[in-house]
Amino acid sequence: MKHIHIIGLGLLGGSFSLGLKKAIAGIEVTGFDKNNAHLQEALSRGIIDQSSDQVPKNADLVIVATPVDTISGIVASLLDDVSPETLILDFGSTKEHICTTLAAHPNRANFLAAHPIAGTEYAGPSAAFPDLLKDKIMILCEPEKTALHLKSKAYEAFESLGMKIRFMEPHEHDNQLAFVSHLSHISSFMLGKTVLDKMEDDKHILNMAGSGFASTVRLAKSSPAMWTPIMKENKENILEALNGYIENLATFRNLLTSDQFEQLAEKMKNANQIGDILDLKG
Amino acid sequence: MKHIHIIGLGLLGGSFSLGLKKAIAGIEVTGFDKNNAHLQEALSRGIIDQSSDQVPKNADLVIVATPVDTISGIVASLLDDVSPETLILDFGSTKEHICTTLAAHPNRANFLAAHPIAGTEYAGPSAAFPDLLKDKIMILCEPEKTALHLKSKAYEAFESLGMKIRFMEPHEHDNQLAFVSHLSHISSFMLGKTVLDKMEDDKHILNMAGSGFASTVRLAKSSPAMWTPIMKENKENILEALNGYIENLATFRNLLTSDQFEQLAEKMKNANQIGDILDLKG
Structure with missing residues (x-):
């Protein structure tokens, strides 16, 4: 795993990056947030190395950690021209609507529906910290619909953060x-x-x-x-x-x-x- | 302050004793709990030095820290033959019924209605610890009805625990x-x-x-x-x-x-x- 890209640089997206940077030497992180103050803060806190509103072609993982009603649309448009070696994940707190909406997408195998059971009452990149996800549960839905070689990259990331993986049906x-x-x-x-x-x-x-x-x-x-x-x-x-x-x-x-x-x-x-x-x- | 007596050796009564023992060298504590297992545990944890179902005549303070619906009755009967130098306090979570019931007692001046704003979700002497009351608020009701020289003893105890005193009407x-x-x-x-x-x-x-x-x-x-x-x-x-x-x-x-x-x-x-x-x- 060399490169991850994060869309939505809040508590979860930010903590995911800080955790991976602590665990995996030399990992590169790019990202974007439509809130410019959050984007600048993510840069200054080292959550991302560089800002980019496009997914780099060599990204291993793309994390969509935006408010849950925006996720299906963002993931669908990313899947439209995803590189074969890139896995797109979402971190939304609900899963059924997202999984149903994306079910018929021709590149469905490049997507993994995930929900980390972690958070605090605070939001935004200023609230992010490297150990938020340590020892926490990562719920995955419909893993059988994701390509095996791409899933392995996600599992590697979750395990390097010390997370425990659980599987559940979206409903x-x-x-x-x-x-x-x-x-x-x-x-x-x-x-x-x-x-x-x-x-x-x-x-x-x-x-x-x-x-x-x-x-x-x-x-x-x-x-x-x-x-x-x-x-x-x-x-x-x-x-x-x-x-x-x-x-x-x-x-x-x-x-x-x-x-x-x-x-x-x-x-x-x-x-x-x-x-x-x-x-x-x- | 040399001697305190505690009726009801649970989280609050027990922590009050442990805190005072830490703060005031040589203080003697007696007490009683109608739950014999709690009484034995209070003895073995050093919450009380000796068990006694009577209030010692030389007690400076008597704390009634029993379930709130038993307090008026216990305090009334203690007031019936209280020593002039003894102050009786209750630690109940409600105050109006207690203050109303005791209002006309001839020895009302030997009573102070108190409520420490402190607790945990655990109960009994095993849950007690010396610092439970540190920096916490002690609410006092109707302090004007308590004799000044007796109130001073209570204030001395609360201050030695690091508590902050506030006054409120019972209702x-x-x-x-x-x-x-x-x-x-x-x-x-x-x-x-x-x-x-x-x-x-x-x-x-x-x-x-x-x-x-x-x-x-x-x-x-x-x-x-x-x-x-x-x-x-x-x-x-x-x-x-x-x-x-x-x-x-x-x-x-x-x-x-x-x-x-x-x-x-x-x-x-x-x-x-x-x-x-x-x-x-x-």
Whole structure:
């Protein structure tokens, strides 16, 4: 692997480059971001060696790490004249729409649908750091549709970053992520909003906030420019998760309203299991 | 300050003792917990020097750190025959019911209503550690009702732990805490439940969970034995917060259902402000 090209120089694209540069001596990275301030910052932080709005012909990997609703279009047009030795990957948080849209492309074998399970509540190249992807999971969808010799290049890159590879069907991926990622963001955004609404009456309320509040509201700092497209692309699965969540909250409220404290305790005790499962996993 | 006595040797009571023992050489600590395993563990970890189900006559401070619905009763009976030089404090997460119940007690001046804004998702003496209270806020309610010479002993203890003292009215305290603490716990418990419900169909779903999910669901590990009484004592304020939260989530759902993505982006952008405010504070 000698050359990678990255379109979208944000937290994920930037961290992917910084990680590879740390792991593979002499690797060259070019890239582009339509936000010129981000492009300049990526250059000055050494995320890319050179800016280029064209994919270099000798690129081994091209990473598309832009907001998820722009990915299918960008990948389709890159595939139109991709070099035979170049693999195009996307890092989008949803996979079904992308895989369906690209399914019939004549150069489908030059594409790999990927989703690194990593991130922070911060965005842009200033938030990127070399170890973001270390020990994290890389989900791949429909790997059987990608040419073997190109896939090997991607696996080499992921392994050099210390990532663990997992395979999932695109629909299964989007449905599961709605529950374990997208719903958490909505819960956090709306928790933030509920307290901000209250601040209109009482502007000192946040002085009393402890570490528990900070933890549950952390994701409310996330970028709307990234998350609005995820809501759009994964609408049906997110609605399934959000309906379940609102229903559980409404049941909790009904038990509280009617003083059914033993049943409330039972609900909380059941929810404790999530901790045991996460601890086993972690 | 020579002697403190602690009733309820859990995370808060235990950490208060360990912190004071670190800060004040030669301080003696006795205490009691009706859970015998916790009592034995508190002895073996050196949280207390000796177990005693009676308050020693020479105690400077008596801390009542039991579940919040038991506090008024315990404090009232301790006040019945308190020594003139002993101050009784409670560490409950709600304050209005406790202050109202004790308002007319003839020895009210020997009581101080306190709430340390500190905790973790873990409970019991095994979770206690000396620095839990360091740099944290101690909220005091109705300090004007406590005898000055007794309050000084409490301030000395809080300051030796590095705590910052704040004053609030009991009702204001309970209302604000419903929004910045109690609601976070409910949001986390029900987020855990929603994903556990989904696991019945799909038992591998948590393999895909990243750090964002872990952060929002962390409080779902909290103890129902502690939290059910908080729900009971602070029911009306919690319902106000929970109603606001469910309403905000339902609005979010309606915008998503009807494809109003610009307005969704606007909602998320507004919620981002909570991050700026917390960062300023932190």
